[in-house]
Amino acid sequence: MLHPVQAARTVTQGVVVSVADFRSFYTWRTWSGAWLVRIVCQVAFYSLIGNMVGDSDYVIYVIIGAAMMACVAETLMTSASSTWDRTLGTLPLLVGAPVEPGFFYFGRSLMWPLSATVTTSVAILTLSLFFDLTWSPAQIALLVLLVLITSLSTYCLALVVGALAMIFPGARNVISSLVTILATCFCGAMVPVEFWPPAIQWAAQAVPVTHGLEAIRGIEGGTRAADILMSTSWTVITGALWFALSLFLFRRNFSAARKGTSLLT
Amino acid sequence: MTAIETQRLTRSYTVKGKPDHVALDKIDLSIPRGEVHSLLGPNGAGKTTLCRILSTVLLPTSGTAKVLGHDVATEPQQVKRSLGVVFGGDRGLYNRLTSKQNLDFWASMYGLGRAERRDRVGRLLDRVGLAERADEPVQSFSRGMKQRLHLARGLVSSPAVLLLDEPTVGMDPVSARDFRDLVRELRSDGHTVLMTTHDMPEAADLSDRVSFIDNGALALTENPDVIGEIVSSKERIDVRALPPELRQEVIRVPGVSTVTEIEHGLFRVEAEHKEAVRGVLMLAIEAGVTDIARSRPSLEEVYLHLIGRRGMNVAP
Numbered sequence: 001m002l003h004p005v006q007a008a009r010t011v012t013q014g015v016v017v018s019v020a021d022f023r024s025f026y027t028w029r030t031w032s033g034a035w036l037v038r039i040v041c042q043v044a045f046y047s048l049i050g051n052m053v054g055d056s057d058y059v060i061y062v063i064i065g066a067a068m069m070a071c072v073a074e075t076l077m078t079s080a081s082s083t084w085d086r087t088l089g090t091l092p093l094l095v096g097a098p099v100e101p102g103f104f105y106f107g108r109s110l111m112w113p114l115s116a117t118v119t120t121s122v123a124i125l126t127l128s129l130f131f132d133l134t135w136s137p138a139q140i141a142l143l144v145l146l147v148l149i150t151s152l153s154t155y156c157l158a159l160v161v162g163a164l165a166m167i168f169p170g171a172r173n174v175i176s177s178l179v180t181i182l183a184t185c186f187c188g189a190m191v192p193v194e195f196w197p198p199a200i201q202w203a204a205q206a207v208p209v210t211h212g213l214e215a216i217r218g219i220e221g222g223t224r225a226a227d228i229l230m231s232t233s234w235t236v237i238t239g240a241l242w243f244a245l246s247l248f249l250f251r252r253n254f255s256a257a258r259k260g261t262s263l264l265t
Numbered sequence: 266m267t268a269i270e271t272q273r274l275t276r277s278y279t280v281k282g283k284p285d286h287v288a289l290d291k292i293d294l295s296i297p298r299g300e301v302h303s304l305l306g307p308n309g310a311g312k313t314t315l316c317r318i319l320s321t322v323l324l325p326t327s328g329t330a331k332v333l334g335h336d337v338a339t340e341p342q343q344v345k346r347s348l349g350v351v352f353g354g355d356r357g358l359y360n361r362l363t364s365k366q367n368l369d370f371w372a373s374m375y376g377l378g379r380a381e382r383r384d385r386v387g388r389l390l391d392r393v394g395l396a397e398r399a400d401e402p403v404q405s406f407s408r409g410m411k412q413r414l415h416l417a418r419g420l421v422s423s424p425a426v427l428l429l430d431e432p433t434v435g436m437d438p439v440s441a442r443d444f445r446d447l448v449r450e451l452r453s454d455g456h457t458v459l460m461t462t463h464d465m466p467e468a469a470d471l472s473d474r475v476s477f478i479d480n481g482a483l484a485l486t487e488n489p490d491v492i493g494e495i496v497s498s499k500e501r502i503d504v505r506a507l508p509p510e511l512r513q514e515v516i517r518v519p520g521v522s523t524v525t526e527i528e529h530g531l532f533r534v535e536a537e538h539k540e541a542v543r544g545v546l547m548l549a550i551e552a553g554v555t556d557i558a559r560s561r562p563s564l565e566e567v568y569l570h571l572i573g574r575r576g577m578n579v580a581p
């Protein structure tokens with residue numbers, strides 16, 4: 001079942017479904033003209049608040065934090081799209097097919113983190129223009145790469161949320177909102193992680209975006225490359241762990257579906 | 266080797282706040298390779314449950330089910346690879362994908378490589394008459410077209426065993442006829458087909474054997490022709506426009522047991538033996554009545570006989 005060629009095929013077909021869903025949501029125009037603009041405005045709004053309560057360093061802190069939270073929120077659309085096979089009636093067919101469910105679901109919602117990578121990068125770079133924040137071409141490349149990595153790692157967490165939403169489809173939006181709010185509060189978006197009690201600080205380490213934010217802020221602040229690399233590694237490692245958990249949970253959902261039937265009707 | 270074999274196969278559903286509902290009760294069914302087998306039964310009889318179990322979508326509660334010798338509970342991967350399933354209705358497709366993409370999706374899931382997929386998907390679309398709509402999103406399809414796409418989907422892995430769960434419900438007559446041709450082709454290609462249906466003529470027409478299921482229990486498995494004999498070892502003929510005086514004479518023929526008007530102007534004569542039939546025929550022909558047909562009980566009658574007076578809702 002873990003045959004790499006078959007895994008790639010499974011992910012690819014998931015992506016085909018994801019692209020079709022994405023296209024039914026947005027045209028190129030509505031995506032760039034409405035969705036992208038909306039995210040940029042949202043981040044701009046936070047930056048204005050940052051401007052009122054803090055100095056220019058804090059504004060930059062907030063821009064990056066708010067843009068990454070928009071990335072988290074968009075990526076968590078996975079919570080909804082992981083339930084759609086139930087609605088479509090394709091779930092029983094997937095259960096009956098020789099499919100590794102986690103790979104399929106990895107492809108199934110992949111358009112969200114990819115779209116989020118673009119919106120978040122554009123939001124950061126656009127608002128940088130208004131707040132005297134300059135990025136060298138190398139920094140821009142690194143920024144986009146780190147946003148992509150963080151976005152994909154967050155996606156792995158979102159898959160775990162999706163696996164839970166599959167069991168409680170009615171709660172899919174509540175769960176994803178809750179995760180977004182928790183990440184916004186505790187993962188260093190608006191206030192440093194160190195502000196919170198140790199237990200929360202520890203918990204925040206399990207969330208990929210905590211490390212991703214640190215790495216991205218490192219590029220902006222000119223932190224040592226080794227530190228950036230370290231944060232990036234943690235982003236990837238936590239993402240990989242969430243991915244492993246999602247593989248397990250999707251498998252578990254499929255075998256639960258075989259035992260009972262609530263997932264199949 | 267048998268294609269499908271179940272032993273004391275039982276499945277119950279747990280519904281909150283209610284006692285467990287037994288949907289399949291100790292089913293023993295054995296279907297040899299290459300057979301087209303129909304499973305007839307009213308709504309709620311357990312047909313879909315059986316298809317779900319055989320296709321590894323659902324686990325048995327107790328008993329065993331094997332497909333080509335592989336146990337659905339302990340060797341699901343082997344079962345999945347040798348079996349295709351088509352659940353009735355028009356759900357279960359990716360509506361935003363085209364019909365070609367839908368088939369390509371499942372062909373990939375069943376492990377086919379790119380070239381093999383292109384070939385097979387093209388052929389299947391052709392076979393179910395959707396080649397011209399290959400690149401249209403499925404959401405624009407009629408119910409019948411979706412059902413045909415489902416059939417193609419079930420065949421995408423070239424399975425040795427195919428399960429069809431009420432494949433023709435809601436199909437237009439032309440599609441249904443094409444469907445029958447398809448099943449005959451599958452049969453001559455050596456596929457084993459287990460088909461559930463409400464449709465007696467369809468089952469009689471296509472199947473090597475027929476089983477009846479009701480309330481989760483298998484009532485009988487038979488050759489469609491033999492079933493007629495079971496219900497009525499008697500001879501029967503249907504005579505149209507039998508005048509009243511002749512009717513009296515017919516009743517007096519030795520061996521004739523009943524004469525009943527089954528619809529306006531059409532009389533059914535039941536007789537104990539061939540001699541009696543001859544007597545009736547002679548009488549009728551002498552009196553100039555020639556609209557005579559020898560009849561056999563339909564599967565429907567057999568079915569009603571077996572299952573009792575229980576209503577047969579042909580709901581979707």
Ligand SMILES: Nc1ncnc2c1ncn2[C@@H]1O[C@H](COP(=O)(O)OP(=O)(O)O)[C@@H](O)[C@H]1O
Pocket residue numbers: 261262265278279280286287288306307308309310311312313314315
């Ligand atoms: N998911 C389920 N939960 C509870 N009961 C079910 C479920 N699915 C089917 N049943 C019950 O099991 C019985 C058999 O159903 P089914 O196999 O769908 O019959 P058929 O396909 O012959 O109409 C019915 O009484 C039905 O109500």
Ligand SMILES: [Mg+2]
Pocket residue numbers: 312313314430431
């Ligand atoms: Mg059914």
